[in-house]
Amino acid sequence: MAYTTINKSSSYFNTVTYTGTGSSLSVTGVGFQSDFRWLKQRSYVGYHQLNDSIRGITKYLFSNGTDAEYTDANGFTAIGSDGFTVGSNAGFNTNGGTLVAWNWLAGGTGVSNTAGSISSTVSANTTSGFSIVSYTGTGSNATVGHGLGVAPKMIIIKPRTITENWATYHASLGNANNVTLNTTNASGATSDYNSTSPTSTVFSLGSGSGTNGNGNTIIAYCFAEVKGYSKFGSYTGNGSTNGTFVYTGFKPAFVIIKTSTVAGEFWIMLDNKRNTYNVLNARLFPNASNAEVTANDILDFTSNGFKLRRADSSDNASGQTYIYAAFAENPFVTSGGIPVTAR
Numbered sequence: 001m002a003y004t005t006i007n008k009s010s011s012y013f014n015t016v017t018y019t020g021t022g023s024s025l026s027v028t029g030v031g032f033q034s035d036f037r038w039l040k041q042r043s044y045v046g047y048h049q050l051n052d053s054i055r056g057i058t059k060y061l062f063s064n065g066t067d068a069e070y071t072d073a074n075g076f077t078a079i080g081s082d083g084f085t086v087g088s089n090a091g092f093n094t095n096g097g098t099l100v101a102w103n104w105l106a107g108g109t110g111v112s113n114t115a116g117s118i119s120s121t122v123s124a125n126t127t128s129g130f131s132i133v134s135y136t137g138t139g140s141n142a143t144v145g146h147g148l149g150v151a152p153k154m155i156i157i158k159p160r161t162i163t164e165n166w167a168t169y170h171a172s173l174g175n176a177n178n179v180t181l182n183t184t185n186a187s188g189a190t191s192d193y194n195s196t197s198p199t200s201t202v203f204s205l206g207s208g209s210g211t212n213g214n215g216n217t218i219i220a221y222c223f224a225e226v227k228g229y230s231k232f233g234s235y236t237g238n239g240s241t242n243g244t245f246v247y248t249g250f251k252p253a254f255v256i257i258k259t260s261t262v263a264g265e266f267w268i269m270l271d272n273k274r275n276t277y278n279v280l281n282a283r284l285f286p287n288a289s290n291a292e293v294t295a296n297d298i299l300d301f302t303s304n305g306f307k308l309r310r311a312d313s314s315d316n317a318s319g320q321t322y323i324y325a326a327f328a329e330n331p332f333v334t335s336g337g338i339p340v341t342a343r
Contacts, residue, residue: 243308
């Protein structure tokens, strides 16, 4: 029997929490030199800060807004082999404020990729199924190389040079629909993708400005599914505190959930560092600058998935469909077939 090839998930994805000081601060415990960093203030209102190794350490986008990329030399000031250093920017380091940073390993600063009709710069990690892709739009249907070697299950795209929504492809929605990371919209038809599913080499774009505006510089974060490490799927809510169980094949470290069938509901982010035991309740919202909310129990992380623990329209309304992305703390079994127990 074949098992996962990733025994230590934290070598590819890891969450760190810290308390700000207001002056230069070194944060350790990531476990690798991260290529994609998603940071959020927990104890106070503030924008999500997204930064990566292709755009460079001073370049930031906000998942909760349509803003174009901005430059700041006082956010991340250094990226090390086990963490990062933050400067005096209040969004990264308010004195006494608590913060969280989710970190992914890709492939460094990137290499040229000519697999698509649009050439791209790609930083890819084929082991963990994650790549960062930079390209310039043409305004016409096109393809872009992603460097993963297998078809991605989720792609998050944002133009860097204009104000525009985050066009998010998720395999569970099909190739003619998407959702927007920065809104509470339900899924819907889009011109951002051209109704062609991603392949092992490229993803396909329509003519929409959110993914392919002529002359726009654009960044894409591509996620493929890796058994025992990552899972991108959907589930149907049952409207009960004995909620739907979602099998992932691993103990989750991080889960993002969004209803695809009802408008007006926030995305939800939960992880194992802000919640160290079940039931998890500390949540942040990719589409909002809100501080962390802890009222109401949401779900349990189990050894092989997660189980909803409330009846709420944002994550477990009866008959509603939800999409999710999950990354592992531990696989359900290791490559040697050794079971991993629930916490």
